Amino acid sequence: MVKSEKGFLSGLILNIALLVATSNALAWGENGHQIVGEIAWVYLQPEVKTEVEQLLRVAGEPGLAEASTWADRIRREEQYKWTAPLHYINLPHDWSGYIETRDCPPAGCIVKALEKYEEVLSSPDATQSERAQALMFVAHFVGDLHQPMHTGLREDRGGNDIEVHFFGFPTNLHALWDVYLPAGFAADWRNYAQQQQKEISEAQRLAWQNSNKYEWTAESQHLAHNNAYTDDPNLGEDYYRRNREVVEQRLRQGGVRLAGLLNQAISPQLPRSNP
Ligand code: ADE
Ligand code: ZN
Ligand code: ZN
Numbered sequence: 001m002v003k004s005e006k007g008f009l010s011g012l013i014l015n016i017a018l019l020v021a022t023s024n025a026l027a028w029g030e031n032g033h034q035i036v037g038e039i040a041w042v043y044l045q046p047e048v049k050t051e052v053e054q055l056l057r058v059a060g061e062p063g064l065a066e067a068s069t070w071a072d073r074i075r076r077e078e079q080y081k082w083t084a085p086l087h088y089i090n091l092p093h094d095w096s097g098y099i100e101t102r103d104c105p106p107a108g109c110i111v112k113a114l115e116k117y118e119e120v121l122s123s124p125d126a127t128q129s130e131r132a133q134a135l136m137f138v139a140h141f142v143g144d145l146h147q148p149m150h151t152g153l154r155e156d157r158g159g160n161d162i163e164v165h166f167f168g169f170p171t172n173l174h175a176l177w178d179v180y181l182p183a184g185f186a187a188d189w190r191n192y193a194q195q196q197q198k199e200i201s202e203a204q205r206l207a208w209q210n211s212n213k214y215e216w217t218a219e220s221q222h223l224a225h226n227n228a229y230t231d232d233p234n235l236g237e238d239y240y241r242r243n244r245e246v247v248e249q250r251l252r253q254g255g256v257r258l259a260g261l262l263n264q265a266i267s268p269q270l271p272r273s274n275p
Helices: 003-022 029-042 046-059 070-074 078-087 110-122 128-145 173-183 189-198 202-209 213-228 237-265
Strands: 163-166 169-172
Touching (some): 029 173, 046 237, 070 128, 110 213, 110 237, 128 213, 128 237, 169 173, 189 237, 202 237
Antiparallel strands (some): 163 169
16 A cells, blocks of 8 residues: 555544544535535536525525535424435336336435426526525535435435444444545545546536436446445445545536536526516
Protein backbone atom coordinates (compact mmCIF):
# COMPACT_ATOMS: atom_id res chain seq x y z
CA MET A 1 0.00 0.00 0.00
CA VAL A 2 1.40 3.45 -0.87
CA LYS A 3 1.70 5.93 1.96
CA SER A 4 -1.04 8.32 0.77
CA GLU A 5 -3.48 5.40 0.57
CA LYS A 6 -2.58 4.49 4.13
CA GLY A 7 -3.26 8.06 5.24
CA PHE A 8 -6.52 7.97 3.36
CA LEU A 9 -7.65 4.79 5.09
CA SER A 10 -6.75 6.04 8.56
CA GLY A 11 -8.66 9.24 7.72
CA LEU A 12 -11.67 7.12 6.78
CA ILE A 13 -11.46 5.10 9.97
CA LEU A 14 -11.18 8.27 12.06
CA ASN A 15 -14.25 9.70 10.29
CA ILE A 16 -16.18 6.48 10.96
CA ALA A 17 -15.26 6.67 14.64
CA LEU A 18 -16.46 10.29 14.75
CA LEU A 19 -19.70 9.39 12.96
CA VAL A 20 -20.37 6.54 15.38
CA ALA A 21 -19.56 8.77 18.36
CA THR A 22 -21.94 11.53 17.24
CA SER A 23 -24.48 9.10 15.66
CA ASN A 24 -24.75 11.53 12.79
CA ALA A 25 -26.52 9.08 10.48
CA LEU A 26 -28.84 10.69 7.94
CA ALA A 27 -29.71 9.17 4.55
CA TRP A 28 -26.86 9.29 1.91
CA GLY A 29 -25.38 11.03 4.93
CA GLU A 30 -25.96 14.74 4.83
CA ASN A 31 -22.65 14.94 3.01
CA GLY A 32 -23.72 12.84 0.02
CA HIS A 33 -26.67 15.15 -0.63
CA GLN A 34 -24.63 18.30 -0.11
CA ILE A 35 -22.03 17.05 -2.60
CA VAL A 36 -24.72 16.28 -5.21
CA GLY A 37 -26.29 19.73 -4.72
CA GLU A 38 -22.95 21.54 -4.87
CA ILE A 39 -21.92 19.78 -8.10
CA ALA A 40 -25.34 20.43 -9.66
CA TRP A 41 -25.11 24.18 -8.96
CA VAL A 42 -22.13 24.54 -11.34
CA TYR A 43 -24.10 23.09 -14.28
CA LEU A 44 -27.26 25.20 -13.95
CA GLN A 45 -28.01 27.60 -16.79
CA PRO A 46 -27.70 31.24 -15.61
CA GLU A 47 -31.45 31.96 -15.83
CA VAL A 48 -32.22 28.70 -14.01
CA LYS A 49 -29.72 29.67 -11.28
CA THR A 50 -31.62 32.94 -10.80
CA GLU A 51 -34.92 31.10 -10.51
CA VAL A 52 -33.45 28.51 -8.11
CA GLU A 53 -32.04 31.37 -5.98
CA GLN A 54 -35.53 32.87 -5.74
CA LEU A 55 -37.04 29.54 -4.71
CA LEU A 56 -34.28 28.99 -2.13
CA ARG A 57 -35.12 32.40 -0.61
CA VAL A 58 -38.78 31.33 -0.37
CA ALA A 59 -37.63 28.11 1.34
CA GLY A 60 -35.24 29.97 3.66
CA GLU A 61 -32.29 27.81 2.55
CA PRO A 62 -28.82 29.31 1.97
CA GLY A 63 -27.96 27.21 -1.09
CA LEU A 64 -28.90 24.23 -3.24
CA ALA A 65 -26.46 21.96 -1.36
CA GLU A 66 -28.07 22.76 2.01
CA ALA A 67 -31.62 22.60 0.59
CA SER A 68 -30.98 19.08 -0.70
CA THR A 69 -30.92 17.75 2.90
CA TRP A 70 -34.32 19.27 3.85
CA ALA A 71 -36.33 16.13 2.95
CA ASP A 72 -34.31 14.14 5.53
CA ARG A 73 -34.60 16.85 8.17
CA ILE A 74 -38.43 16.80 8.07
CA ARG A 75 -39.25 13.16 7.37
CA ARG A 76 -39.72 12.23 11.03
CA GLU A 77 -42.05 15.17 11.78
CA GLU A 78 -45.69 14.15 12.21
CA GLN A 79 -46.95 16.26 9.30
CA TYR A 80 -44.32 14.79 6.95
CA LYS A 81 -44.44 11.11 7.99
CA TRP A 82 -46.18 10.30 4.68
CA THR A 83 -42.98 11.28 2.82
CA ALA A 84 -40.87 8.43 4.31
CA PRO A 85 -41.68 5.87 1.53
CA LEU A 86 -40.78 8.46 -1.12
CA HIS A 87 -37.05 8.14 -0.41
CA TYR A 88 -36.66 4.69 -1.96
CA ILE A 89 -38.10 1.96 -4.18
CA ASN A 90 -37.86 -1.73 -3.32
CA LEU A 91 -37.03 -3.86 -6.36
CA PRO A 92 -36.48 -7.64 -6.57
CA HIS A 93 -33.18 -9.19 -7.64
CA ASP A 94 -34.62 -10.38 -10.98
CA TRP A 95 -36.22 -6.99 -11.78
CA SER A 96 -36.03 -5.89 -15.41
CA GLY A 97 -37.50 -2.42 -15.76
CA TYR A 98 -39.88 -0.05 -14.01
CA ILE A 99 -43.60 -0.71 -14.16
CA GLU A 100 -45.40 1.75 -11.89
CA THR A 101 -48.45 -0.39 -11.10
CA ARG A 102 -46.18 -3.28 -10.08
CA ASP A 103 -43.15 -1.56 -8.55
CA CYS A 104 -44.57 1.53 -6.81
CA PRO A 105 -46.82 0.76 -3.79
CA PRO A 106 -49.90 2.89 -2.95
CA ALA A 107 -47.88 4.84 -0.35
CA GLY A 108 -45.56 5.96 -3.15
CA CYS A 109 -41.93 5.48 -4.15
CA ILE A 110 -38.95 7.57 -5.17
CA VAL A 111 -39.53 7.23 -8.94
CA LYS A 112 -43.14 8.43 -8.82
CA ALA A 113 -42.24 11.16 -6.30
CA LEU A 114 -39.56 12.48 -8.66
CA GLU A 115 -42.05 12.54 -11.56
CA LYS A 116 -44.56 14.40 -9.40
CA TYR A 117 -42.24 17.08 -7.99
CA GLU A 118 -40.59 17.66 -11.36
CA GLU A 119 -44.07 18.43 -12.67
CA VAL A 120 -44.83 20.83 -9.80
CA LEU A 121 -41.51 22.58 -10.43
CA SER A 122 -42.36 23.20 -14.08
CA SER A 123 -46.06 23.95 -13.58
CA PRO A 124 -47.11 27.54 -14.34
CA ASP A 125 -50.03 27.02 -11.95
CA ALA A 126 -48.00 26.06 -8.86
CA THR A 127 -47.30 28.70 -6.20
CA GLN A 128 -43.72 29.75 -5.43
CA SER A 129 -43.99 28.01 -2.08
CA GLU A 130 -45.15 24.76 -3.72
CA ARG A 131 -42.31 25.06 -6.24
CA ALA A 132 -39.76 25.74 -3.49
CA GLN A 133 -40.80 22.56 -1.71
CA ALA A 134 -40.75 20.63 -5.00
CA LEU A 135 -37.20 21.88 -5.64
CA MET A 136 -36.06 20.55 -2.26
CA PHE A 137 -37.73 17.17 -2.82
CA VAL A 138 -36.26 16.83 -6.32
CA ALA A 139 -32.75 17.84 -5.18
CA HIS A 140 -32.91 15.21 -2.43
CA PHE A 141 -34.53 12.35 -4.36
CA VAL A 142 -32.09 12.55 -7.31
CA GLY A 143 -29.34 11.99 -4.72
CA ASP A 144 -31.16 9.12 -3.01
CA LEU A 145 -31.93 7.42 -6.33
CA HIS A 146 -28.19 7.28 -7.05
CA GLN A 147 -27.54 5.38 -3.78
CA PRO A 148 -27.78 1.70 -4.81
CA MET A 149 -29.40 0.55 -1.55
CA HIS A 150 -32.32 2.94 -2.16
CA THR A 151 -33.39 0.42 -4.82
CA GLY A 152 -32.70 -2.60 -2.60
CA LEU A 153 -34.84 -5.55 -1.56
CA ARG A 154 -38.08 -5.17 0.39
CA GLU A 155 -37.31 -8.19 2.63
CA ASP A 156 -34.24 -6.53 4.17
CA ARG A 157 -35.57 -2.93 3.83
CA GLY A 158 -32.87 -1.94 1.38
CA GLY A 159 -30.13 -3.38 3.59
CA ASN A 160 -31.34 -1.68 6.80
CA ASP A 161 -31.91 -5.12 8.35
CA ILE A 162 -28.50 -6.52 7.34
CA GLU A 163 -26.10 -6.02 10.23
CA VAL A 164 -22.43 -5.66 9.31
CA HIS A 165 -19.22 -4.45 10.89
CA PHE A 166 -17.17 -1.92 8.91
CA PHE A 167 -13.55 -1.70 10.11
CA GLY A 168 -14.92 -3.19 13.32
CA PHE A 169 -17.70 -0.63 13.81
CA PRO A 170 -21.25 -2.03 13.99
CA THR A 171 -23.65 -0.70 11.35
CA ASN A 172 -25.95 -2.02 8.61
CA LEU A 173 -25.54 -2.36 4.86
CA HIS A 174 -27.87 0.56 4.09
CA ALA A 175 -26.15 2.99 6.45
CA LEU A 176 -22.78 1.79 5.14
CA TRP A 177 -23.67 3.15 1.70
CA ASP A 178 -25.49 6.24 3.00
CA VAL A 179 -22.93 7.41 5.48
CA TYR A 180 -19.83 5.32 6.08
CA LEU A 181 -18.49 4.74 2.56
CA PRO A 182 -18.75 8.47 1.68
CA ALA A 183 -17.17 9.37 5.04
CA GLY A 184 -13.65 8.81 3.75
CA PHE A 185 -13.79 11.67 1.28
CA ALA A 186 -16.68 13.85 2.34
CA ALA A 187 -15.33 15.41 5.54
CA ASP A 188 -15.12 18.79 3.83
CA TRP A 189 -18.04 18.36 1.43
CA ARG A 190 -17.81 21.73 -0.33
CA ASN A 191 -14.12 21.35 -1.09
CA TYR A 192 -14.57 17.74 -2.11
CA ALA A 193 -17.51 18.58 -4.41
CA GLN A 194 -15.59 21.36 -6.14
CA GLN A 195 -12.62 19.09 -6.68
CA GLN A 196 -14.83 16.24 -7.98
CA GLN A 197 -16.68 18.57 -10.33
CA LYS A 198 -13.40 19.44 -12.04
CA GLU A 199 -12.87 15.73 -12.80
CA ILE A 200 -16.08 15.51 -14.85
CA SER A 201 -15.38 15.63 -18.59
CA GLU A 202 -17.74 17.26 -21.06
CA ALA A 203 -18.31 13.84 -22.68
CA GLN A 204 -19.34 12.41 -19.30
CA ARG A 205 -21.67 15.33 -18.60
CA LEU A 206 -23.39 14.84 -21.96
CA ALA A 207 -23.65 11.07 -21.60
CA TRP A 208 -24.93 11.26 -18.02
CA GLN A 209 -27.46 13.98 -18.73
CA ASN A 210 -28.69 12.04 -21.75
CA SER A 211 -30.42 9.46 -19.54
CA ASN A 212 -33.66 9.34 -17.61
CA LYS A 213 -34.72 8.49 -14.06
CA TYR A 214 -35.73 4.95 -15.13
CA GLU A 215 -32.16 4.32 -16.29
CA TRP A 216 -30.74 5.81 -13.05
CA THR A 217 -33.01 3.39 -11.19
CA ALA A 218 -31.74 0.43 -13.24
CA GLU A 219 -28.10 1.46 -12.64
CA SER A 220 -28.68 1.60 -8.89
CA GLN A 221 -30.51 -1.74 -8.89
CA HIS A 222 -27.57 -3.37 -10.71
CA LEU A 223 -25.02 -1.80 -8.37
CA ALA A 224 -27.03 -2.97 -5.36
CA HIS A 225 -26.71 -6.60 -6.46
CA ASN A 226 -23.30 -6.51 -8.19
CA ASN A 227 -21.50 -4.38 -5.59
CA ALA A 228 -23.39 -3.62 -2.41
CA TYR A 229 -25.09 -6.84 -1.30
CA THR A 230 -22.70 -9.27 0.33
CA ASP A 231 -22.96 -12.30 2.63
CA ASP A 232 -19.85 -11.21 4.50
CA PRO A 233 -20.82 -9.44 7.74
CA ASN A 234 -17.25 -8.25 8.38
CA LEU A 235 -16.32 -5.56 5.89
CA GLY A 236 -13.25 -3.41 5.70
CA GLU A 237 -10.43 -2.53 3.35
CA ASP A 238 -11.32 -4.96 0.51
CA TYR A 239 -14.95 -3.89 0.39
CA TYR A 240 -13.94 -0.24 0.61
CA ARG A 241 -11.43 -0.57 -2.25
CA ARG A 242 -14.00 -2.33 -4.45
CA ASN A 243 -16.68 0.29 -3.91
CA ARG A 244 -15.02 3.61 -3.27
CA GLU A 245 -14.97 4.50 -7.00
CA VAL A 246 -18.62 3.47 -7.35
CA VAL A 247 -19.70 5.81 -4.55
CA GLU A 248 -17.68 8.69 -6.00
CA GLN A 249 -19.11 8.14 -9.49
CA ARG A 250 -22.69 8.00 -8.15
CA LEU A 251 -22.18 11.34 -6.40
CA ARG A 252 -20.80 12.93 -9.59
CA GLN A 253 -23.59 11.47 -11.72
CA GLY A 254 -26.22 12.59 -9.21
CA GLY A 255 -24.91 16.16 -9.36
CA VAL A 256 -24.71 16.37 -13.14
CA ARG A 257 -28.15 14.80 -13.57
CA LEU A 258 -29.83 16.97 -10.94
CA ALA A 259 -28.60 20.00 -12.91
CA GLY A 260 -29.92 18.52 -16.18
CA LEU A 261 -33.30 17.88 -14.60
CA LEU A 262 -33.52 21.40 -13.13
CA ASN A 263 -32.42 23.02 -16.40
CA GLN A 264 -35.26 21.17 -18.12
CA ALA A 265 -37.94 21.65 -15.48
CA ILE A 266 -37.37 25.32 -14.77
CA SER A 267 -38.17 27.46 -17.77
CA PRO A 268 -38.28 31.09 -16.66
CA GLN A 269 -39.82 32.11 -19.99
CA LEU A 270 -43.08 30.40 -19.03
CA PRO A 271 -45.67 32.91 -17.82
CA ARG A 272 -46.73 32.07 -14.26
CA SER A 273 -50.31 32.63 -13.17
CA ASN A 274 -49.32 32.17 -9.52
CA PRO A 275 -46.31 34.35 -8.65
N1 ADE B 1 -35.38 3.13 4.01
C1 ADE B 1 -36.36 2.78 4.85
N2 ADE B 1 -37.00 1.66 4.42
C2 ADE B 1 -36.38 1.33 3.27
C3 ADE B 1 -36.56 0.30 2.35
N3 ADE B 1 -37.54 -0.62 2.51
N4 ADE B 1 -35.77 0.25 1.26
C4 ADE B 1 -34.81 1.17 1.09
N5 ADE B 1 -34.58 2.17 1.92
C5 ADE B 1 -35.36 2.25 3.01
ZN1 ZN C 1 -30.67 5.89 2.77
ZN1 ZN D 1 -33.58 10.41 1.64
